[in-house]
Amino acid sequence: MEPISSGSSLQSNMRETVQSQNAEIPPQMSNENKNKPSCEHFESVGEYIMVGGRLFKKSDTNTYLEDLGPGTPVEQPGQVGFANPLPLGLASFSFMCLTLGLVNARVRGVTNLYLLNASFIFGGAVVLLSGLLSFCVGDTFCMTVFGSFGGFWISWGCLNLEQFGVTKAYADDPQALQNVLGFYLAGWTVFNFLVMVCSMKSTWGIFLLLLFLDLTFLMLCIGSFTQSTNVSMAGGYFGILSSCCGWYSLYCSIANKDSSYVPLIAYPMPGSQIV
Structure with a gap:
């Protein structure tokens, strides 16, 4: 024309x-x-x-x-789609994973989680919300992962709060408390391994996040059973690496040529269908 x-x-x-x-x-x-x-x-x-x-x-x-007759055919505008809940879940998860990793790694001599317990509960609620929103957009993987880890962060905060009386219940047998905590972390190690395998055709950022997180759970689990400070510190460092992968994936999800001068690429895994 x-x-x-x-x-x-x-x-x-x-x-x-x-x-x-x-x-x-x-x-x-x-x-x-x-x-x-x-x-x-x-x-x-x-x-x-x-x-x-x-x-x-x-x-x-x-x-x-507005002036057309009631019988006039009118083309209706397309419906606005839902926003992607993945960046919200990654933001809260990466923040929580970083803070927990720093404490477990004993950075600057910090060993007490008490001041972070409230943030674990708040962050867990945001991750859980991201999982529920993933249900609305039909993303089963994100719904399962974020919904489950939302429950993890909330329960982890409750385990370390005095108001729930977990520590007081095992005051006479500290070793039993460490064993139960090891069982708890062992279950999360298995769950995280399964979702890590299911992420092998996503992006490198998501896969490495879950890989380092699985190593975090494994190290913390062994540290609880053996009461080894060095093993628990190794789990903390793996948690920091996991959070870095989460931050990278978060930035790739929200940054583009229209919103940032420095957009990054979410590199797909081999055989991935993600464009």
């Missing part, structure tokens, strides 16, 4: 098209029906649209549609 030089020429060209279309109207139609604008035949050039012999801007068509 040739470019239109002015609004007047655009209107005249489009009127000729409409007049030729109106000439095809059967003579038995009443004058009332002829005068009614119809959306069955229209011309559109650039930001203008000709409907019923009248020229409108496309941005003003909603105002014109």
Whole structure:
């Protein structure tokens, strides 16, 4: 289609098209029906649209549609899709994983989780919400992973809060507490291994996040059974690496050429169908 030089020429060209279309109207139609604008035949050039012999801007068509008859066929706008809940889950998860990893690695001599327990519960609620939102968009994998880890962060905060009385219940037998905690972490090691295997055709960021996280659970589990500080510290460092992978995947999910001068690429795994 040739470019239109002015609004007047655009209107005249489009009127000729409409007049030729109106000439095809059967003579038995009443004058009332002829005068009614119809959306069955229209011309559109650039930001203008000709409907019923009248020229409108496309941005003003909603105002014109209010004047159409109830029987006039109108093209309905497409529904707005849901937002991607993955970045929300990655943001909260990576933050929680970083703070827990720093404490387990005894960075700057910090060994007490008490001040972080409330943030674990709050962060767990956000991760759980991300899992529920993944259900709405039909993402079974993210729903399972984020929903489960939302429960993990909430339960981990509860285990370390005095108000829940877990530590007090094992005050007479500290070794039993460490064994039960090891069982708890062993279960999460198995679960994390399964979801890690299911992420082998996603992106390198997601896969490495789950790989380092599985090593974190494994090290913390062994550290609980053996009460080895060095093994628990190794689990803390793996947790820090896992959070770094989460931060990278988060940035790749929200940064693009329209929002950032430094967009990063989420590199797919071999055989992945992700574009």
